[in-house]
Amino acid sequence: xxxxxxxxxxxxxxxxxxxxxxxxxxxxxxxxxxxxxxxxxxxxxxxxxxxxxxxxxxxxxxxxxxxxxxxxxxxxxxxxxxxxxxxxxxxxxxxxxxxxxxxxxxxxxxxxxxxxxxxxxxxxxxxxxxxxxx
Numbered sequence: 001x002x003x004x005x006x007x008x009x010x011x012x013x014x015x016x017x018x019x020x021x022x023x024x025x026x027x028x029x030x031x032x033x034x035x036x037x038x039x040x041x042x043x044x045x046x047x048x049x050x051x052x053x054x055x056x057x058x059x060x061x062x063x064x065x066x067x068x069x070x071x072x073x074x075x076x077x078x079x080x081x082x083x084x085x086x087x088x089x090x091x092x093x094x095x096x097x098x099x100x101x102x103x104x105x106x107x108x109x110x111x112x113x114x115x116x117x118x119x120x121x122x123x124x125x126x127x128x129x130x131x132x133x134x
Contacts, residue, residue: 011093021059027051027074028029034076041080042086047076064097066104067120092126095119 016026029050039045052072071082083106094106122133
């Protein structure tokens, strides 16, 4: 199926597709009434409806969350990157540990807010402390 320059389809309750530049995306709806909460502190992480995932280089490797794949929440009022400071899917457990077998699903917030991927190269990064290897 084609719609305005990108292809999309349905698979296992997910909408997925590819943009003309090869970027892959998929959306998984958590709650049709947007009742999911991912934080008791951050109001932007209330009323979560779905998760939006993107692989910025499509089928090319490494196909790894935190490297070329990133996740975002779709809420009633915003698109919020996963792994922000008060997200239940936190940076420390779901991004920093990426090289130690973790999924890397909590890296998008770090990349967008700190404008780096230093978690791949150095230790000791945190929202409350060091924000880069420099």
